[in-house]
Amino acid sequence: MTAYAFVNLTITNPDSFNAYRAQAGAALNKYGGAAMEVSKEAEVIEGGGAAPTVAVILTFPDRAAAKGWINDPDLASVHALREGSGTSQIILM
Template sequence: MIYAYAKLTVENPDALAAYREQAGPALARHGGKVEQATADTTALDGTPDLPDVAALLSFPDKDAALGWINDPELKDVHDLRRSTGASDIVLLG
């Protein structure tokens, strides 16, 4: 199992609502899922730039995560996520 941290700064809430409807099935295509997602984040140390939405994603392995982000059939889903505002995803491993 491998995890990814997603950080979203939302400028387009309507796009975020549309993305949420498609995110789960898109992740599932590659064995991924949302472990936790929240708009309620707290800095534990330092002064990080807190996101409007943070999510912890899981995948069976690194290849599955790379398959998800590079899947040409999911381009529109990834473009929709990016249209919400700033979108950063970091693979942990």
């Protein structure tokens, strides 16, 4: 069953984020993942906290693929670029 992940990114290091973006697609493709929607205009319409700089909805063939992507040691350097670009939170739905 298709799985989705919601990604919240607050970018403080644009250079690291640009390097991540250059590699993120190939990393997702390895597990059949894709960015379904990307927004730089996210806004909180209920609840507290600030909106992220970038909000992304990812799609994967299933939950196992999403977990494979995030836990793949061969992709650790790609995830490190994202982590080094600011704060991030990824929620598997």
